Amino acid sequence: MINLVQFPGLGLSLHINRVAISLGGFNIYWYGIILAAGLMGGLLFAFRYGPDFGIDTDRMVDVVVTGTVMAIVCARIYYVAMAPFQYQSVWEMIDLRNGGIAIYGALIGAFVFGGLACKWRKIPLLQMFDLVAMGFLIGQGIGRWGNFVNQEAFGCNTTLPWGMYSEATQSYLAANAASLAAQGMTVDPTMPVHPTFLYESLWCFAGLFMLFRFMKKRCFHGEIFLLYAVWYGCGRFWIEGLRTDSLMLSAALNLRASQLVAAVSVILALALEIHFRRIYRKAPMMVNLAVADLNAYAKAFPDGVCAKALPASASHAEFVQKTKEWNREIQEKAKSADSAQAEE
Numbered sequence: 001m002i003n004l005v006q007f008p009g010l011g012l013s014l015h016i017n018r019v020a021i022s023l024g025g026f027n028i029y030w031y032g033i034i035l036a037a038g039l040m041g042g043l044l045f046a047f048r049y050g051p052d053f054g055i056d057t058d059r060m061v062d063v064v065v066t067g068t069v070m071a072i073v074c075a076r077i078y079y080v081a082m083a084p085f086q087y088q089s090v091w092e093m094i095d096l097r098n099g100g101i102a103i104y105g106a107l108i109g110a111f112v113f114g115g116l117a118c119k120w121r122k123i124p125l126l127q128m129f130d131l132v133a134m135g136f137l138i139g140q141g142i143g144r145w146g147n148f149v150n151q152e153a154f155g156c157n158t159t160l161p162w163g164m165y166s167e168a169t170q171s172y173l174a175a176n177a178a179s180l181a182a183q184g185m186t187v188d189p190t191m192p193v194h195p196t197f198l199y200e201s202l203w204c205f206a207g208l209f210m211l212f213r214f215m216k217k218r219c220f221h222g223e224i225f226l227l228y229a230v231w232y233g234c235g236r237f238w239i240e241g242l243r244t245d246s247l248m249l250s251a252a253l254n255l256r257a258s259q260l261v262a263a264v265s266v267i268l269a270l271a272l273e274i275h276f277r278r279i280y281r282k283a284p285m286m287v288n289l290a291v292a293d294l295n296a297y298a299k300a301f302p303d304g305v306c307a308k309a310l311p312a313s314a315s316h317a318e319f320v321q322k323t324k325e326w327n328r329e330i331q332e333k334a335k336s337a338d339s340a341q342a343e344e
Contacts, residue, residue: 003015006166016149056292075105196239223277226270226272227269232262
């Protein structure tokens with residue numbers, strides 16, 4: 001369970017134990033702990049900045065639970081379907097302790113089933129996608145370090161100073177050298193490899209920084225989600241090209257399945273971004289303040305829709321304060337409506 005991980009060009013050697021805690025013969029792995037930490041980081045971000053997107057954080061809980069569960073399920077299904085090897089049993093297919101989840105599967109599960117949950121809980125869909133996109137970058141940036149602990153999802157050989165070597169990389173490349181050669185990739189199991197987990201982690205955190213800075217400058221609902229798709233897709237395309245564990249679609253083109261998904265995502269998202277930017281760039285975007293109690297809202301405004309909004313550029317503190325004031329007003333009007341009905 002212990003890997004000796006070396007970075008020869010940097011003169012570093014680390015002993016990495018995949019098991020964090022062992023209780024009565026049951027092992028709790030660092031991989032699961034790191035993924036949980038990534039999930040928690042994304043959730044904390046979403047709950048803090050929900051008001052800036054007009055999202056009630058209490059109702060958002062149901063959306064998050066649904067999206068999270070289905071993200072994990074779909075991530076595993078996608079990984080099993082795209083794995084360049086065969087599983088020997090159903091148990092192997094569902095066993096996550098040794099790693100093996102695909103980010104694009106997680107994205108599909110989270111956004112499809114989370115989107116359905118938004119409709120159910122009356123959460124604004126595009127605003128939720130914007131918020132979750134940044135939460136995903138946090139989760140991905142942290143979660144990729146689980147691949148480091150497991151010594152998986154690494155790349156081909158490199159002579160760069162940060163090249164990584166371990167018994168796990170050596171045994172994997174030795175066992176798959178022939179199949180990789182058939183795909184046009186020549187590897188030397190005794191040489192360091194690209195730490196692609198690190199590349200993707202840094203790429204995600206860089207994207208988070210840029211999108212967070214852009215958050216108050218967005219022109220339309222869904223724009224952050226589109227920019228996330230462009231940014232992550234570009235990074236995933238080149239990083240995937242370095243990896244040795246991808247499902248190859250065409251050896252002649254050196255094209256992998258995840259690269260095709262990334263390329264299509266980038267092209268579609270970029271086209272939509274350009275289109276909607278042209279439409280909405282002239283007017284400042286307004287964000288309707290979140291409503292906490294939908295029943296009270298219906299009582300307070302039975303004859304039609306009434307909303308209060310702030311420009312997207314307003315500060316986080318202003319969103320929080322004005323949202324509290326708006327919901328206090330709704331409660332007061334609902335109580336007045338109840339009193340008037342009782343008098344009748």
